[in-house]
Amino acid sequence: MDKFVITGGTALQGEVTTSGSKNSALPALAAALLTEEPVVLHRVPRVRDIRTMERLLVDIGAKVDVENGSVRLHTERIVSPEAPYELVKTMRASSLVLGPLVARCGRARVSLPGGCAIGARPINLHIFGLEQLGARIHQAHGYIEAQAPDGLRGNTVNFDRITVTGTEDLMMAAVLAKGETILRNAAREPEVVDLADMLIRMGARIEGAGTSKIRVQGVERLAGVEHTIIPDRIEAGTFLVAGAITGGDLTVAACNPEHVSALVSKLQQAGVEVTQPDATTLRVRGRGHLRSVDITTEEYPGFATDLQAQYMALMTQAEGIALIVETIFENRYMHASELVRMGANIRIDGKQAIVAGPRQLTGAGVIASDLRASASLVLAALVAKGETVIDRVYHIDRGYEKIEAKLAATGARIRRVE
Ligand code: EPU
Numbered sequence: 001m002d003k004f005v006i007t008g009g010t011a012l013q014g015e016v017t018t019s020g021s022k023n024s025a026l027p028a029l030a031a032a033l034l035t036e037e038p039v040v041l042h043r044v045p046r047v048r049d050i051r052t053m054e055r056l057l058v059d060i061g062a063k064v065d066v067e068n069g070s071v072r073l074h075t076e077r078i079v080s081p082e083a084p085y086e087l088v089k090t091m092r093a094s095s096l097v098l099g100p101l102v103a104r105c106g107r108a109r110v111s112l113p114g115g116c117a118i119g120a121r122p123i124n125l126h127i128f129g130l131e132q133l134g135a136r137i138h139q140a141h142g143y144i145e146a147q148a149p150d151g152l153r154g155n156t157v158n159f160d161r162i163t164v165t166g167t168e169d170l171m172m173a174a175v176l177a178k179g180e181t182i183l184r185n186a187a188r189e190p191e192v193v194d195l196a197d198m199l200i201r202m203g204a205r206i207e208g209a210g211t212s213k214i215r216v217q218g219v220e221r222l223a224g225v226e227h228t229i230i231p232d233r234i235e236a237g238t239f240l241v242a243g244a245i246t247g248g249d250l251t252v253a254a255c256n257p258e259h260v261s262a263l264v265s266k267l268q269q270a271g272v273e274v275t276q277p278d279a280t281t282l283r284v285r286g287r288g289h290l291r292s293v294d295i296t297t298e299e300y301p302g303f304a305t306d307l308q309a310q311y312m313a314l315m316t317q318a319e320g321i322a323l324i325v326e327t328i329f330e331n332r333y334m335h336a337s338e339l340v341r342m343g344a345n346i347r348i349d350g351k352q353a354i355v356a357g358p359r360q361l362t363g364a365g366v367i368a369s370d371l372r373a374s375a376s377l378v379l380a381a382l383v384a385k386g387e388t389v390i391d392r393v394y395h396i397d398r399g400y401e402k403i404e405a406k407l408a409a410t411g412a413r414i415r416r417v418e
Pocket residue numbers: 023024026092093119120121122123124125126161162163164165166191305306328329330371372399
């Protein structure tokens with residue numbers, strides 16, 4: 001298993017380029033199942049979760065060709081409308097094929113995901129939504145079987161809590177359903193909007209993506225499309241924190257500044273200088289002294305849960321007490337105990353974490369437990385005294401494209417060892 005060896009103490013300087021969004025590319029790949037015509041996606045990050053989704057789509061019947069960050073998909077025929085446990089257990093977003101498969105061929109068999117490191121993560125709302133659209137659902141042997149032999153019928157789906165992939169899954173199901181579907185309490189994340197943009201260009205009729213009410217008029221069929229994935233806001237946010245925590249001067253290029261505005265606001269309140277030289281660039285300059293600022297994770301446009309761990313690493317370097325409240329996932333503080341091993345002062349009490357700083361971190365052997373927790377440990381290692389060895393970096397490879405190369409190019413002393 002690969003490890004990262006990081007020697008802290010260098011202020012990052014220069015420019016990093018943001019990759020395409022993993023969480024936008026995953027539903028976009030699944031959406032290619034909705035048409036028998038070719039779909040070409042640009043700016044798809046070469047990360048492990050994307051490769052897992054590509055493998056799944058090949059098993060289902062898609063022809064998948066990858067070239068220079070672009071992916072060409074062609075699903076003339078669904079061969080096997082199934083997402084097996086072996087793939088779903090390694091990547092929960094596999095459940096994104098449920099909606100497209102039922103919409104395209106009237107049936108799907110998808111493994112239930114089971115628990116994961118950050119929480120229980122059920123898919124009951126995906127299932128409820130499909131039932132509202134007329135699918136018959138049967139659960140047996142750890143699998144969900146959905147049947148709609150005569151096609152799905154539009155209906156109103158009231159989500160009792162906001163779910164990102166649930167909204168995406170149902171939107172993909174509704175585009176080929178008969179009549180009108182209304183999704184209430186829908187997720188407003190930029191990834192939902194990106195997917196809607198792609199589907200609309202395939203011929204879907206969707207209004208309201210980006211608001212909590214999405215209206216879909218079903219159409220008979222969808223055409224192929226060429227689509228460019230939006231920049232990864234979580235990767236961009238991680239680099240902003242890297243610039244801030246090292247007291248560096250880092251330019252984050254090819255990002256969408258609006259998508260990280262909740263983080264930028266918190267960084268500015270903490271005393272970090274963040275400017276926007278142009279429409280797709282942010283520049284972060286650490287000014288030495290950081291103040292503690294509280295955060296509560298929320299659905300978009302609030303502070304992203306996917307940036308909570310990275311922000312916690314930053315707060316270990318800030319003066320005062322920062323209260324962090326995680327409201328989206330019930331167990332997303334696995335990084336805290338590793339940060340404590342590096343010298344941080346953090347107490348966890350249920351949904352709340354209290355970080356008292358600043359503390360000089362020191363390099364240690366630590367273990368990555370999930371994707372964003374690993375990013376948090378990398379950030380902490382960049383300011384720690386001495387050497388940190390991060391084990392199980394396969395977690396970070398799920399969602400960050402060439403992170404060690406990007407950080408090394410801005411002066412970080414980081415290397416991968418096998
Ligand atoms: N939930 C339910 N029932 C459902 C679906 C969700 O109770 O049927 C609950 C979840 O347990 C959670 C909350 O609703 O407590 C929100 O979950 P959501 O469904 O929004 O999460 P997701 O769609 O599974 C996506 C991202 C996550 C990100 C969350 C929240 C993708 C592929 N994944 O997950 O990204 O944390 O939204 O923003 O888009 C990551 O990239 O590291 C990552 C975990």
